[in-house]
Amino acid sequence: MPSDAAAKGVKLERYASGSALLLRRVASGKFVSASSHLLFRATVLATLALVFLFALHYPSLLSRSFSLASSSVPSRSHRSLLASSSAAPTYGGERWQKEIRRSAKPRRDGGLSVLVTGAGGFVGAHCSLALKARGDGVVGLDNFNSYYDPALKRGRQALLADRGVVVLDADINDALLLERLFEAVPFTHVLHLAAQAGVRYAMEAPQTYVASNVAGLVSVFEAAAKHADPQPAIVWASSSSVYGLNTDAPFSEDHRTDRPASLYAATKKAGEAIAHAYNHIYGLSITGLRFFTVYGPWGRPDMAYFSFARSIVAGEPITLYADARRDFTYIDDVVKGCVGALDTAGRSTGSARSGKKSGPAPLRVYNLGNTSPVAVTRMVAILEKLLGKKANKRVIAMPSNGDVPFTHANVSHAAHDFGYRPTTSLDAGLRHFVDWFVHYYNLDIKIAKPATSTSKKPAAASTKKKGSATSSSAASS
Numbered sequence: 001m002p003s004d005a006a007a008k009g010v011k012l013e014r015y016a017s018g019s020a021l022l023l024r025r026v027a028s029g030k031f032v033s034a035s036s037h038l039l040f041r042a043t044v045l046a047t048l049a050l051v052f053l054f055a056l057h058y059p060s061l062l063s064r065s066f067s068l069a070s071s072s073v074p075s076r077s078h079r080s081l082l083a084s085s086s087a088a089p090t091y092g093g094e095r096w097q098k099e100i101r102r103s104a105k106p107r108r109d110g111g112l113s114v115l116v117t118g119a120g121g122f123v124g125a126h127c128s129l130a131l132k133a134r135g136d137g138v139v140g141l142d143n144f145n146s147y148y149d150p151a152l153k154r155g156r157q158a159l160l161a162d163r164g165v166v167v168l169d170a171d172i173n174d175a176l177l178l179e180r181l182f183e184a185v186p187f188t189h190v191l192h193l194a195a196q197a198g199v200r201y202a203m204e205a206p207q208t209y210v211a212s213n214v215a216g217l218v219s220v221f222e223a224a225a226k227h228a229d230p231q232p233a234i235v236w237a238s239s240s241s242v243y244g245l246n247t248d249a250p251f252s253e254d255h256r257t258d259r260p261a262s263l264y265a266a267t268k269k270a271g272e273a274i275a276h277a278y279n280h281i282y283g284l285s286i287t288g289l290r291f292f293t294v295y296g297p298w299g300r301p302d303m304a305y306f307s308f309a310r311s312i313v314a315g316e317p318i319t320l321y322a323d324a325r326r327d328f329t330y331i332d333d334v335v336k337g338c339v340g341a342l343d344t345a346g347r348s349t350g351s352a353r354s355g356k357k358s359g360p361a362p363l364r365v366y367n368l369g370n371t372s373p374v375a376v377t378r379m380v381a382i383l384e385k386l387l388g389k390k391a392n393k394r395v396i397a398m399p400s401n402g403d404v405p406f407t408h409a410n411v412s413h414a415a416h417d418f419g420y421r422p423t424t425s426l427d428a429g430l431r432h433f434v435d436w437f438v439h440y441y442n443l444d445i446k447i448a449k450p451a452t453s454t455s456k457k458p459a460a461a462s463t464k465k466k467g468s469a470t471s472s473s474a475a476s477s
């Protein structure tokens with residue numbers, strides 16, 4: 001990855017040469033007299049000077065147009081990394097390293113030291129809390145982009161800060177930052193969850209998926225393979241969507257995954273192929289987890305269960321795709337799967353110093369689903385009951401937007417290798433979600449009592465009340 005200054009130079013050059021070309025074309029017109037050449041040169045110089053000043057003051061605007069790496073996010077300076085101390089001008093340095101090392105330090109014998117990318121995200125925040133709670137060291141990073149309401153991500157960050165977990169304000173495509181992190185801490189594991197999520201949004205913003213899910217994944221693998229000593233084991237988020245047009249059910253890891261139905265799925269499938277290459281060449285221990293429609297407290301507002309809950313409360317219509325079914329998987333179950341995958345990952349066998357591996361390293365992929373698909377109409381009925389309000393439903397045929405009609409996980413491999421056993425029904429899980437949702441948005445809603453008691457308690461993160469409510473209309477798509 002080029003340095004900031006070099007990248008800025010390239011951008012500036014393109015910008016400047018574009019302006020000069022335009023001006024040259026105007027200059028070649030017959031109406032430009034010889035006497036105006038001097039004026040023309042002065043104009044070019046002045047334009048270049050203005051572009052230079054503009055680039056100095058608004059690098060983020062330029063990088064949004066030209067940089068693949070940052071096209072998915074409202075660009076922010078890579079130098080303002082510790083969200084808790086925005087005054088810090090650079091990363092690296094003693095104070096920065098001290099804070100990172102404190103956060104990364106395990107508090108139990110044999111504890112892991114885990115770098116969690118996407119720690120401000122839904123699954124990342126829950127996993128970070130769970131790891132910290134059992135005495136592992138955790139450092140998070142997140143670019144806090146505005147794909148959905150960043151206030152929610154900041155809320156999760158605040159929760160993590162309460163528990164002593166630092167979440168850096170940084171992008172996975174910032175190779176230098178990753179280098180510095182691996183220099184500062186000998187992480188035993190990386191839990192790589194930073195990604196551009198969402199199946200249907202890929203039609204609107206295809207490049208953001210390439211930037212985060214392909215380029216970003218390579219960036220993490222590169223750093224782990226070449227700048228970490230010893231190399232960590234990596235567990236990363238793939239997706240149930242890789243099964244695409246597969247019709248054999250339940251979906252097994254042995255089934256075909258070469259027919260993705262969306263660009264999102266294609267980038268996740270590409271990630272699995274990239275993982276194979278890095279495992280093969282560099283001896284990185286890599287585990288891909290295929291998540292199945294994960295939901296719960298502190299969830300993603302772009303997902304159907306969350307956006308439907310908001311619409312029901314607001315009395316707005318919702319659109320249901322006819323006959324859609326999902327293997328909805330509760331966050332606590334997924335967290336157990338992630339932790340199990342970390343605990344059983346096995347070591348990487350490569351060496352950053354020699355560039356060689358001592359032997360084959362583990363390369364694994366697992367489904368993390370609930371094993372019981374439920375109709376989306378049923379999911380809405382549960383929400384209606386909990387919220388005490390009917391949804392204004394519009395049912396349409398499933399559009400061709402990358403969606404698939406159903407998902408259904410076979411989890412026997414994860415059960416066998418690390419005891420993964422999902423235990424939360426959609427009724428119980430949505431109750432925990434609605435409980436959190438009502439508190440978080442300070443809604444005046446009394447949640448309907450369960451017909452039968454649910455055995456599980458809400459997730460640790462779900463009981464935290466938010467003092468100042470975020471307007472439900474503020475959340476993104």
Ligand SMILES: O=C(O)[C@H]1O[C@H](OP(=O)(O)OP(=O)(O)OC[C@H]2O[C@@H](n3ccc(=O)[nH]c3=O)[C@H](O)[C@@H]2O)[C@H](O)[C@@H](O)[C@@H]1O
Pocket residue numbers: 197198199238239240241242291292293294302303304305319320321322324325326376403404405407
């Ligand atoms: O399992 C996965 O791999 C994926 O799960 C979800 O994707 P999806 O299952 O499509 O989740 P939602 O967007 O919440 O949709 C859930 C269901 O609601 C349906 N839906 C969605 C939106 C809508 O307006 N109407 C509607 O009926 C969809 O067809 C789908 O069956 C996540 O958004 C992806 O990031 C993740 O990778």
